[in-house]
Amino acid sequence: MIETISWLIPLPPLLAFGLIVLFAYRSNRVSHTLGIGAMLITWALAMSVFLFAVSGGELPVSAEVEWLPTGDSSFNIGIWIDSLTAVTLFFVAWTMLAIFVYSVGYHNYGKARDPKDRPGLPPHAGGIDPMYARFFAFISLFAFGMLALVVTDNLLVLFVGWEIMGMCSYMLIGFWYGKDSAKAAMVKAFMTTRVGDVFMLLGLAYLYWLTGTLTYSEILFNPETLERLATTPSVLGPGTSAAALIALLFFIGTVGKSAQWPLHTWLPDAMEGPTPVSAMIHAATMVSAGIYLILRIFPLISAGWQPGEPLPDIMVIIAFIGAFTALFASTLAIGQNDIKRVLAYSTISQLGYMVAAVGIGAFVAAAFHLVVHAFFKGLLFLGSGSVIHGVEHGAHETGDHIDPNDMTHMGGLWKKMPLTFWTFLIGGLTLAGFPIVTAGFWSKDEILAEAFGTGHIAVFIVLALAAFITAFYIMRQITMTFLGKPRSEAAKHAHESTWTMTVPLVVLAIFSVTIGWAGIPRGFPVLSSLVPNWVQEFVDATLLEPAEALEFNSIPLLVSVSVALGGLLIGYLMYRRLEAGAPDPLARLGRVYVWIQDKFYFDELYDFLFVRPAYWFAETFVYRGIDRRVIDGFLHWVAGLAGRLGGFLRNKIDLPIINGTADLVGEGVKTASHEGRVIQTGRIQTYLVVGIIFTGALLSYIFFLL
Amino acid sequence: MVPLSWFLILGAALFAVGLFGVLARRNAIAILMGIELMLNAVNLNLLAFWRYLWSDSLTGVVFVIVVLAVAAAEVAVGLALIISIYRRRSTIVAEEINLLKW
Numbered sequence: 073m074i075e076t077i078s079w080l081i082p083l084p085p086l087l088a089f090g091l092i093v094l095f096a097y098r099s100n101r102v103s104h105t106l107g108i109g110a111m112l113i114t115w116a117l118a119m120s121v122f123l124f125a126v127s128g129g130e131l132p133v134s135a136e137v138e139w140l141p142t143g144d145s146s147f148n149i150g151i152w153i154d155s156l157t158a159v160t161l162f163f164v165a166w167t168m169l170a171i172f173v174y175s176v177g178y179h180n181y182g183k184a185r186d187p188k189d190r191p192g193l194p195p196h197a198g199g200i201d202p203m204y205a206r207f208f209a210f211i212s213l214f215a216f217g218m219l220a221l222v223v224t225d226n227l228l229v230l231f232v233g234w235e236i237m238g239m240c241s242y243m244l245i246g247f248w249y250g251k252d253s254a255k256a257a258m259v260k261a262f263m264t265t266r267v268g269d270v271f272m273l274l275g276l277a278y279l280y281w282l283t284g285t286l287t288y289s290e291i292l293f294n295p296e297t298l299e300r301l302a303t304t305p306s307v308l309g310p311g312t313s314a315a316a317l318i319a320l321l322f323f324i325g326t327v328g329k330s331a332q333w334p335l336h337t338w339l340p341d342a343m344e345g346p347t348p349v350s351a352m353i354h355a356a357t358m359v360s361a362g363i364y365l366i367l368r369i370f371p372l373i374s375a376g377w378q379p380g381e382p383l384p385d386i387m388v389i390i391a392f393i394g395a396f397t398a399l400f401a402s403t404l405a406i407g408q409n410d411i412k413r414v415l416a417y418s419t420i421s422q423l424g425y426m427v428a429a430v431g432i433g434a435f436v437a438a439a440f441h442l443v444v445h446a447f448f449k450g451l452l453f454l455g456s457g458s459v460i461h462g463v464e465h466g467a468h469e470t471g472d473h474i475d476p477n478d479m480t481h482m483g484g485l486w487k488k489m490p491l492t493f494w495t496f497l498i499g500g501l502t503l504a505g506f507p508i509v510t511a512g513f514w515s516k517d518e519i520l521a522e523a524f525g526t527g528h529i530a531v532f533i534v535l536a537l538a539a540f541i542t543a544f545y546i547m548r549q550i551t552m553t554f555l556g557k558p559r560s561e562a563a564k565h566a567h568e569s570t571w572t573m574t575v576p577l578v579v580l581a582i583f584s585v586t587i588g589w590a591g592i593p594r595g596f597p598v599l600s601s602l603v604p605n606w607v608q609e610f611v612d613a614t615l616l617e618p619a620e621a622l623e624f625n626s627i628p629l630l631v632s633v634s635v636a637l638g639g640l641l642i643g644y645l646m647y648r649r650l651e652a653g654a655p656d657p658l659a660r661l662g663r664v665y666v667w668i669q670d671k672f673y674f675d676e677l678y679d680f681l682f683v684r685p686a687y688w689f690a691e692t693f694v695y696r697g698i699d700r701r702v703i704d705g706f707l708h709w710v711a712g713l714a715g716r717l718g719g720f721l722r723n724k725i726d727l728p729i730i731n732g733t734a735d736l737v738g739e740g741v742k743t744a745s746h747e748g749r750v751i752q753t754g755r756i757q758t759y760l761v762v763g764i765i766f767t768g769a770l771l772s773y774i775f776f777l778l
Numbered sequence: 779m780v781p782l783s784w785f786l787i788l789g790a791a792l793f794a795v796g797l798f799g800v801l802a803r804r805n806a807i808a809i810l811m812g813i814e815l816m817l818n819a820v821n822l823n824l825l826a827f828w829r830y831l832w833s834d835s836l837t838g839v840v841f842v843i844v845v846l847a848v849a850a851a852e853v854a855v856g857l858a859l860i861i862s863i864y865r866r867r868s869t870i871v872a873e874e875i876n877l878l879k880w
Contacts, residue, residue: 756875757800764801
C-alpha cells in the first residue's frame with residue numbers, strides 16, 4: 073500500500089504536463105486546474121507517506137522493478153523512502169503546492185488579456201500572461217523532476233530528475249524569452265550547471281565501474297561496499313580513495329546545482345524568470361536537490377571517517393567551499409538593490425551553510441536547515457513577488473516608469489500590503505535566525521553548535537560572521553522595502569495582492585515558525601523539556617551509524633543570538649531613514665562597496681577566463697582555422713574533384729555514348745518509319761493487291777518449290 | 779455427265795470476275811458484291827468436289843451452308859459500316875475512306 077503510494081508520487085505532475093501540452097493549452101482555466109489538481113494529488117500522496125514515516129512506520133520503504141537489461145545483469149528502478157526522503161517530500165510537496173497556487177495570482181489569472189502583450193514578454197499592464205498555460209506545463213514537469221529525484225532508489229534516476237530540472241530551469245528562467253537579459257540568463261544558468269553535471273556524470277560512471285550498481289541500498293547502506301570504496305585507491309593516485317573521488321565528483325555537481333562558489337554566478341541572473349520560478353527552482357526545490365544529493369551520498373562522503381576524528385580531505389574541501397560561499401554570498405547580498413537578487417545571494421549563502429554542515433559531518437543539522445530554508449526562502453521569494461506585483465500596479469496607476477524590482481524606489485509598503493509585510497517579516501526574521509520563535513534560529517543554531525562542538529572553530533567563526541551579515545542584509549531589505557516613507561509615487565499607490573498570492577504566503581509563514589519546534593536541541597533551557605528533539609531522532613535514522621547528539625553548549629547559542637540581533641539592529645538603524653535618491657549608507661565603505669556591488673568581478677573574471685577564450689576559440693580557431701580552412705577546404709577540394717569527374721563523365725561518356733545510342737535508336741526508328749509510311753496509302757484495294765501478290769507468292773513457293 | 783473441270787473453270791472464272799470487281803471498282807458496295815462473287819465461286823468449287831469425289835458424306839454441303847451463313851453475316855456488317863460511313867462523310871468511294879491512313 074505505502075509502496076504503491078510512493079510509486080505514484082511523481083506521476084500526477086508528469087501527466088498534467090502531458091495533458092496541458094497536448095490538449096489543454098488553449099484553456100488557461102483547464103491548464104491551471106490540471107497543474108494544481110495534479111500537485112494536490114501529489115501533495116496528498118506525499119503527506120500520507122510522510123505521516124506513515126513519522127508515525128513509526130517501518131523504514132526504509134523500498135521496491136523496485138526491472139527497467140533495462142544490461143548484459144547479464146539488469147538495471148532496476150525503484151523507490152526508497154527513508155527519513156531523509158520523508159522530510160524532503162514534506163517540504164517539497166508543501167512549497168510546490170504553495171507556489172502552484174501563488175502562480176495563479178502572480179500571472180494575473182482572471183484579468184483580460186492585454187492585446188499589446190506579446191508571448192515571451194511580461195504583461196505590460198497587469199493582463200494575464202500570454203503563455204499562462206505553458207507556465208503550468210513547465211512547472212508541472214519541473215515538479216515531476218524534483219519528485220522523481222527524491223523518491224528514487226538509485227543515483228541514475230536521481231540524475232535524470234536532476235537534468236529534467238536543469239532543462240525546466242532553462243525554460244523557465246527564459247520564460248520571458250523576449251527579454252535579452254532573460255535569454256542570456258537562461259543560457260548562463262544552463263551552461264554553468266552543466267559544468268557541474270558533467271563532473272557528476274563522471275562520478276556516476278566511476279561509481280558504476282567500481283561497484284556495478286547505482287542503487288542506494290547496495291552502495292550507501294552497504295558497509296562492505298563503503299569499506300571497499302574507502303580503501304580502494306582512486307585513479308588519481310595512492311593517496312586518495314575512490315570513495316573520496318566519487319564524492320568529490322558528485323559534490324562538484326552539487327556546486328553547480330546549488331550555486332556554490334565558484335559556480336555561483338548563474339543563480340542571481342536566474343532572477344530574470346517569473347518570481348514563482350525563482351521561489352520554486354532557485355529557493356525551495358532545485359537548489360535543494362544539490363544539498364539533497366550530498367546528504368544522500370553522505371555515507372560515501374564520510375566513508376572511513378568516524379565522528380570525532382580529523383576530517384578527511386574531501387570533507388575539508390566541502391566544508392571550506394560551503395563556509396566560504398556562505399560568507400562570500402552574504403557579503404554580496406548587502407550590495408544589491410534588486411529585491412530578488414538580494415534573496416538570490418541569500419539563497420547561495422544559506423546553501424553554503426548546509427554544505428558546510430555536511431562538510432563537518434553535521435548531517436542532521438544540514439537536513440534540518442534544508443527543510444527550514446525551503447520554507448522561509450520560498451516565503452521570502454513569494455513575498456518579494458507580491459511586493460513587485462504591488463509596486464507594478466502602483467506604477468501603472470501613476471504612470472511612473474521605474475524598475476519595480478528596485479528597493480530604492482520602495483519604502484512604507486507595510487501599510488499598503490500588510491499581509492505581505494507580516495509574512496515577509498516572519499520570513500526575514502527566520503532567515504536572520506531571530507531567537508526562539510523562528511525556525512531559522514533552531515536550524516542555524518544547530519549548525520553553529522555542531523561546528524563549535526566538534527572543534528571546527530574556523531568554520532564556526534566564518535559561519536557566525538555570515539550569520540551576522542545575513543541578519544544585516546535581510547533587515548536592510550525589510551527596512552528599505554516596507555518601513556520608512558514611500559520613496560516613489562508607485563510605492564505610494566501599491567496595494568495588496570489577491571488571495572491566491574497571500575494564502576500561500578501565510579501557509580509558508582506558519583511553517584517557517586513552527587518547523588523549528590521539531591528540532592529544539594536537547595539540553596536547551598526550559599524549552600527542550602517541552603518538546604523532544606524530533607528532527608535529530610528521526611533524520612539521524614537515515615544513516616547506518618547515527619551520530620550522537622552533541623552536548624548542549626551555551627557559547628554558540630549566545631554567539632548565534634547576538635549576531636542575529638546585532639545584524640538586525642544595525643540593519644534597521646542604518647536604513648530606517650533612507651531618503652529617495654540618497655546614496656546607500658554603505659557607500660561610505662568606498663571601494664569595498666563598489667566591489668560588492670560589482671559582485672567581486674566574478675562575472676568579469678569568468679568572462680575573461682572562459683567566455684571570451686571560448687568565443688576566441690570558436691571564432692578564430694574553430695571557425696576561421698578549422699571550419700573555413702580545413703573542413704571547407706577539404707569540402708571544396710572534394711567538390712572540385714567531383715565536378716571534374718562529373719564533367720568527364722558527362723562530356724566523354726554520357727553525351728557521346730549513352731545519349732548517342734539512345735538518339736540513334738530513336739532517330740533511326742523515326743527515319744525508317746518516315747520513309748516507310750508511303751506504302752501505307754489507306755486505300756483498301758492497294759492492300760488487297762499486296763495481299764494477293766504475297767499470297768500468290770506463298771502459294772507458288774509451296775507448290776513449285778517444295 | 780458434265781466433267782468436273784467445267785465446274786472448276788466456271789468457279790475460277792467467277793472468282794476472277796469477283797476479284798477484278800474488288801480490286802477495280804471504286805464503289806464500296808460493288809467491292810462487297812465482288813467479295814460475294816468470290817465466295818460463291820468457292821462454294822461452287824466445294825459443291826463440285828463434293829459431288830464428284832465425296833458424295834457419300836454430307837461434309838461439302840454443310841460447309842457451303844456455313845459459308846453462305848457467314849457471307850450473309852459479313853454482308854450485313856459490311857453494309858452497316860458503309861451506311862455509317864456514308865452518313866458521316868457522304869461518300870462510299872473506297873479511296874476517299876482513308877481513316878486508317880497514318
